[in-house]
Amino acid sequence: MAPKSDSAEAIVLNFVNEQNKPLNSQNVADSLQKFNLKKAGIQKALDNLADNGKISFKEYGKQKIYLARQDQFDIPTSEELNQMKEENAQVQQQLDEQKRAIIEVEGEIKNLQSNLTLEQIRHKEAKLQKEVKEMEDKLVKLRKGVTLVRPEERKAIAEMYSEKLSQWRKRKRMFKDVWDAITENLPKDLKRI
Template identity: 25%
Template sequence: MTRAATQSKSQAQEDSDCKYQTVIVAYLKKQNRPYNATDIFNNLKGSIAKASVIKSLATTADQKLILSKTYGKQIIYAPIQNHETSADIEDMVELEAALETALKDLALHREILKGLNNELAILTKSPTTHDMQVAVESFTQKNQILDDRLQVLSSGQQLVPPKQIQMIKSQYIAYRQEWKYRYKMFKNAWTQIYDGSRNEEQKLMSIIGIETDADVGVKYEE
C-alpha cells in the first residue's frame, strides 16, 4: 500500500471517529442523563459499532466533552451542561449508577423470590405431618389385618366351623331335591303340551321365553 493510500485510509478513519464522537455527544446532550456504553449502543439501534461507541466515549471523555465516572465494574457517561456544576453532574452519574445497580439487585431478588414461591407452593400441596401420621397408622392397621389373615390361611386352619359346613350341605340337599321335584313337574306338563321334534321344541321354548337349566349351564344332576 502506498504512503498516499495509507494517509487517505487514516484520514477516513479519523473522519469516521470524529463523526461518531459528534453523534454520541449530541445524543447524550439530547437525553440529558447518564448511560453506560452498552445502553448507548442499544439506544442508537446499532448505527455505530459497539467497539466504535466504546472508543468514542473514551476519547470524548478524555477531551472533557462528556463526563465519565467509574462505578463498580462499569463506566457511566453523562453530558456536560453549561448551567450545571461539576458536582451536580457527578452526583447525577452516581445516582444513575446506583439506580442501575439497584435494578440489577432487584431483578436478582425477584428470581430468588420466584424460586421461594415455587418451593412454598410445593410444600403447600404436600400432605402435612399430621396427615401423613394418620395415613401411616391406617395403612399399618390394614396391613396387620391382612397379615393376620395370611397367617391363618398359611397354618391350614379350617376357617368354616363343622356345624356351618353341615348346615350348608343340608341346604344343598334340600335345594337339589326341590329342583328335581320342580324339574319333574315341568317335564310332565311340557310333555302334555308339546309332542313334536326336538328342534321344533327348542324353537317353541325360545318363542315362549322358557330357559332351561342346560341353557344357563346349571347341572344339578351332577
C-alpha cells in the first residue's frame, strides 16, 4: 500500500534534513526505496516542500538541487566548537584506551586458548607415560641380550635380499648390453648424452 502524500512529504523532509547536503530527486528516490516511494511521488513531495518554504532549491539548467534550510539548525559559536573539539579529543582518547585494553584482553585470551586444559594435560601425560614404559621394557629386553629377530627370520630375509640383488644385477647387465648395442655407432661421446 502506497503511503499518503502527507506521509511521503514528511519522510522526504526528514531525509533531506538528516542528510543536510545538496540532493537531487534521484538521490532521494534511491535512498528512500525502502519506503516504496516512486520517483514521481518524491519529485512532487520535494516540489511541495520547496514551495512551502520547508526546504530550499536551486536550478542548474533542467536539474533541481534541493537543500535543507540552514536557518533551522543551531550554529555553534567558536567557544562551543572548541568545547566540542575538546570533548571529542577526550572521547577519542578513551576510545584508544579501550582499544588497547581490548587488544590486551584478546592477546590474553589467545594465550589461554593455546594452553592445554587440565583434562588434555592429564590425557597427554598418561599417553607419554605409556610410551615411556613401552620403551623402557624394550630397552630392558635389549640389555638382557634377547634377540628380537629369530635366526630363521634373519636367514629368510638374507636369502630374499641376495635373490633380489642377483635379479638386479641380471637386469643391469641386460640393460648395459642393449645400451652398448644401441650406442655402438654413435659419433658423440656417451658421457655427453
